[in-house]
Amino acid sequence: MGNINDVADLSTEGEIAVLTLNSPPVNALSAPVREGIFEGIKKAAADSAVKAIVLICDGRTFIAGADITEFGKKPTGPSLFDAQDMIENASVPVIAAIHGTALGGGLEVALTCHYRVAVPSAKCGLPEVNLGLLPGAGGTQRLPRIVGPEKALEMVTTGQHVPAKKCLEMGLVDELAEEGKxxxxxxxxxKKVVAENRPLKKVREMNGKVEAARGKPEIFENFRKSIARKTRGFLAPEYNIQCIEAAVNKPFDEGIKVERELFTKLVTGEQSAAQRHVFFAERQVWKVPGIDKDTKRIPIEKVGIIGAGTMGGGISMNFANAGIPVTIVERDQAPLDKGLATIRKNYENTAKKGRISMDDVEKRTGLIQGTTDMKALADCDLVIEAVFENMDVKQDIFRQLDEICKPGAILATNTSALDIDEIASVTKRPEAVIGLHFFSPANVMRLLEVVRADKTSKEVIATSMDLAKKIGKIAALVGVCPxxxxxxxxxxxxxxxxxxILEGAMPWDVDRVLYDFGLPMGPFAMSDLAGLDLGWRKENSKGETIRDVLCxxxxxxxxxxxxxxxxxxxRKATPSKIVEDIIKDFSEKKQIQRRDISDQEILERCVYPMINEGFKILEEGKAIRASDIDIVxxxxxxxxxxxxxxxxxxxxxxxxDKVLAKMQEFQKAHGDDFEPAALLEKAVKEGKSLSELGY
Known part of the structure; x- marks a missing residue:
C-alpha cells in the first residue's frame, strides 16, 4: 500500500492492514502524524480486502503525546479530533499496538481504537495535569468509561504512568503481546477479532461503569479531600475532577463540551503557561555551554562521604539508592554508629510504607561502610565533605584529601555558602574541586546545586552533572558567591x-501571605522547623535580634x-502572645514606629527583592540562564x-516594569537594600525580555 506521507506507512499482511508511524524521537502528534493517521485509516478502511487495521509505531515508543511545540500556534492539516473520528468510525476494527509509552494524546488516540494490545514493558497515562492542563481530546470522557471513575480520577490528577500489566487488569488494554514481538x-x-467477528467496541458507548457511579457525589467529595493538601493552589487537578464528574453525570457529547471548555480555560491561563515554562526549563538546565557528549567523564564507582550527620547520611543514601558503594568517614566511633543507625532507620521507615522491600534495605545499607580512618578514602573516585560550615575545618579536610585521594578523584564540598575557591586553594589540584550543594533532607530533596569554582575542570563539571541525573536529582550549575x-x-x-515584623506585621501575617502565595511555609514557620538555634551560639549572643531573644x-x-x-x-502551631509582646518591645527600643502593613506590601517586599537578586546573579554570570534560577x-x-x-x-x-517601579519606590522609602539591579533597569529601558538579552 506504500507511504501515506513522510511519517506514515501502510502495508498489509493478508486481510490485516498495518499503519506504521515513524516520527522520531517520540512520535508526537504533529501535523504530519495526524495526517498520517487520518489518511492511513481512511485508505485502509476503503480497501474491501482489509478486515482489520493495526496502528503501530516505529522507534522507541507509541505516540507519546501532543507536540508541545505546536501549543498556541494555528493548527494545520487534520486536527487530532478528525484523526480520532476517522479511527472510531472506521468500518473495520482498529487495534492500537502499544510499546514504550502511550501518554496524553497518544493514549487518547488509543482510546478511540476499538481494541488495545501492549507489550509488558509499555506504560499508559494522561500526564497533562503536570503541564497545568487536562486531556483535551476525549481522555477525561473515555477513560472513566473503560476503567471506572475512581481509577480515572487517580490517573488524571497524578499523571501517573500505569504499567501494561495493571492496564490489562483495569481493562484499559485487551491483551499483552510478547516483549519484542x-x-x-x-x-x-x-486476526482473532476478525475470526470471532467481535464488535467494533467504541469506548464512548461503554456506559456501565459511569452509570454505576451516578448519584454518588461522595466519590468526588472524598477524592477532593484526599488530594487537597498535595494540589493546593493548582487549578488543573480540580478541572480534571470536574471533567470526570461530567463523564459520570452527562451524556458523552455533553461531557466532551465540558472537557473542551475547561481545557481552553487552562491552556490559555497563567498557570499552564508557567508549568509549561518549568517543563522546558527542566530540560534546559542540563545544557552547559562548552560541555557536550564528547567531554570526558570520570567513572564514579566508589564514593566517600566525610561526616555522618544529617547531611552526610542523607547524601550517602542517594548513592546507595543508585547502587554505588559509599564509605562514610567520621572523626569518632559514636557519631559514626549513630549516623549509620539513622540511615538504617530511614530505610526501614521507607520499607514500612511499602516503597521499598526489606531486601532493598539490606542491599542499600550493605553498600554503606563506616570508618574513622580518612585513609579509607584513598581509592574513592569522588569524595564529598559534609561537615559543619567552618572554613578552617573544611580547608584542613581538603589538605588531607589532597594527600590521601588518588589522582583524578573529584573532591567536592557540600557547603551551602562558603567560598569554594578558598577551599580549593589549599589543594595542589584545584581543577578537581567542586561544590555539590545538596538540600536537606538530602535523600528526599530533588535539587543539587553544582557549584563550579574558578579552576574546576570541564571533566569534573560534566561528571558531576551526569552523576546528579544518575542519583535522581535535578542539577543546576552555578558559580561561587555567598x-x-x-x-x-x-x-x-x-x-x-x-x-x-519590626515595622508592624506579625510573623504569622508574613507566613500566611507567603503560604497563600503557594510556598510550603513562611519564613518564621520554616525557622521554627529548622530550629532557631541553628548556627546560634549562646556565648556570642548579644540579644540584638528577636531570634537571639527567643533562643x-x-x-x-x-x-x-x-x-x-x-x-x-x-506540633500544631498557634500565634504566641509572648512573641507578639517581645516584637512590640523590640520595635519600641529600636524607635521604629509600628504601622498597619497590607498583605500586598508583605508579598512585594518579600518577593520583589528576590527577583532583583536573580538579575544581579545573572549579570555576574553566577547562573547560566534565568530559567535555571527558577529550577533552583x-x-x-x-x-x-x-x-x-x-x-x-x-x-x-x-x-x-512593575517590579522595577516597586523596587525604586521601596528604595526611596527603605534604603539601598532595594537598589535595582543594572540588568533589570536595562531590560525595562530597552523593553527586552531576559531571553532577548541572552539569559
Missing part, C-alpha cells in the same frame, strides 16, 4: 521578613515546643510550579 502479537490479535543562587536569593526574603528564652522552635509560635504536643527555587525551596519560578513570575506574571 508486538507487531506479530497485534496482527494475531487482529549563598550561591538559592540561599543568596533566600537571604533577601529573610531580611525583609525580619524588617516587616535565650529557650524558645528554639518546634523541638522545644515554642519558637516564633507556640506548639502543642502534635522550585526544587530547592518549594516555589509554586504554577507561578513558574521567581524570574518567570517577575517577567511574565508581574511585569519587569
Amino acid at each position: 508486538l507487531r506479530e502479537g497485534a496482527i494475531a490479535f487482529a 549563598g550561591f543562587v538559592g540561599n543568596r536569593i533566600l537571604a533577601q526574603r529573610q531580611r525583609e521578613a525580619n524588617k516587616l 535565650e528564652m529557650d524558645r528554639r522552635g518546634q523541638k522545644t515546643g515554642a519558637g516564633f509560635y507556640d506548639y502543642d504536643e502534635n 527555587w522550585i526544587n530547592g525551596y518549594g516555589w509554586p510550579v504554577y507561578r513558574g519560578g521567581p524570574m518567570y513570575y517577575g517577567e511574565k506574571i508581574v511585569g519587569l
Whole structure:
C-alpha cells in the first residue's frame, strides 16, 4: 500500500492492514502524524480486502503525546479530533499496538481504537495535569468509561504512568503481546477479532461503569479531600475532577463540551503557561555551554562521604539508592554508629510504607561502610565533605584529601555558602574541586546545586552533572558567591521578613501571605522547623535580634515546643502572645514606629527583592540562564510550579516594569537594600525580555 506521507506507512499482511508511524524521537502528534493517521485509516478502511487495521509505531515508543511545540500556534492539516473520528468510525476494527509509552494524546488516540494490545514493558497515562492542563481530546470522557471513575480520577490528577500489566487488569488494554514481538502479537490479535467477528467496541458507548457511579457525589467529595493538601493552589487537578464528574453525570457529547471548555480555560491561563515554562526549563538546565557528549567523564564507582550527620547520611543514601558503594568517614566511633543507625532507620521507615522491600534495605545499607580512618578514602573516585560550615575545618579536610585521594578523584564540598575557591586553594589540584550543594533532607530533596569554582575542570563539571541525573536529582550549575543562587536569593526574603515584623506585621501575617502565595511555609514557620538555634551560639549572643531573644528564652522552635509560635504536643502551631509582646518591645527600643502593613506590601517586599537578586546573579554570570534560577527555587525551596519560578513570575506574571517601579519606590522609602539591579533597569529601558538579552 506504500507511504501515506513522510511519517506514515501502510502495508498489509493478508486481510490485516498495518499503519506504521515513524516520527522520531517520540512520535508526537504533529501535523504530519495526524495526517498520517487520518489518511492511513481512511485508505485502509476503503480497501474491501482489509478486515482489520493495526496502528503501530516505529522507534522507541507509541505516540507519546501532543507536540508541545505546536501549543498556541494555528493548527494545520487534520486536527487530532478528525484523526480520532476517522479511527472510531472506521468500518473495520482498529487495534492500537502499544510499546514504550502511550501518554496524553497518544493514549487518547488509543482510546478511540476499538481494541488495545501492549507489550509488558509499555506504560499508559494522561500526564497533562503536570503541564497545568487536562486531556483535551476525549481522555477525561473515555477513560472513566473503560476503567471506572475512581481509577480515572487517580490517573488524571497524578499523571501517573500505569504499567501494561495493571492496564490489562483495569481493562484499559485487551491483551499483552510478547516483549519484542508486538507487531506479530497485534496482527494475531487482529486476526482473532476478525475470526470471532467481535464488535467494533467504541469506548464512548461503554456506559456501565459511569452509570454505576451516578448519584454518588461522595466519590468526588472524598477524592477532593484526599488530594487537597498535595494540589493546593493548582487549578488543573480540580478541572480534571470536574471533567470526570461530567463523564459520570452527562451524556458523552455533553461531557466532551465540558472537557473542551475547561481545557481552553487552562491552556490559555497563567498557570499552564508557567508549568509549561518549568517543563522546558527542566530540560534546559542540563545544557552547559562548552560541555557536550564528547567531554570526558570520570567513572564514579566508589564514593566517600566525610561526616555522618544529617547531611552526610542523607547524601550517602542517594548513592546507595543508585547502587554505588559509599564509605562514610567520621572523626569518632559514636557519631559514626549513630549516623549509620539513622540511615538504617530511614530505610526501614521507607520499607514500612511499602516503597521499598526489606531486601532493598539490606542491599542499600550493605553498600554503606563506616570508618574513622580518612585513609579509607584513598581509592574513592569522588569524595564529598559534609561537615559543619567552618572554613578552617573544611580547608584542613581538603589538605588531607589532597594527600590521601588518588589522582583524578573529584573532591567536592557540600557547603551551602562558603567560598569554594578558598577551599580549593589549599589543594595542589584545584581543577578537581567542586561544590555539590545538596538540600536537606538530602535523600528526599530533588535539587543539587553544582557549584563550579574558578579552576574546576570541564571533566569534573560534566561528571558531576551526569552523576546528579544518575542519583535522581535535578542539577543546576552555578558559580561561587555567598549563598550561591538559592540561599543568596533566600537571604533577601529573610531580611525583609525580619524588617516587616519590626515595622508592624506579625510573623504569622508574613507566613500566611507567603503560604497563600503557594510556598510550603513562611519564613518564621520554616525557622521554627529548622530550629532557631541553628548556627546560634549562646556565648556570642548579644540579644540584638528577636531570634537571639527567643533562643535565650529557650524558645528554639518546634523541638522545644515554642519558637516564633507556640506548639502543642502534635506540633500544631498557634500565634504566641509572648512573641507578639517581645516584637512590640523590640520595635519600641529600636524607635521604629509600628504601622498597619497590607498583605500586598508583605508579598512585594518579600518577593520583589528576590527577583532583583536573580538579575544581579545573572549579570555576574553566577547562573547560566534565568530559567535555571527558577529550577533552583522550585526544587530547592518549594516555589509554586504554577507561578513558574521567581524570574518567570517577575517577567511574565508581574511585569519587569512593575517590579522595577516597586523596587525604586521601596528604595526611596527603605534604603539601598532595594537598589535595582543594572540588568533589570536595562531590560525595562530597552523593553527586552531576559531571553532577548541572552539569559
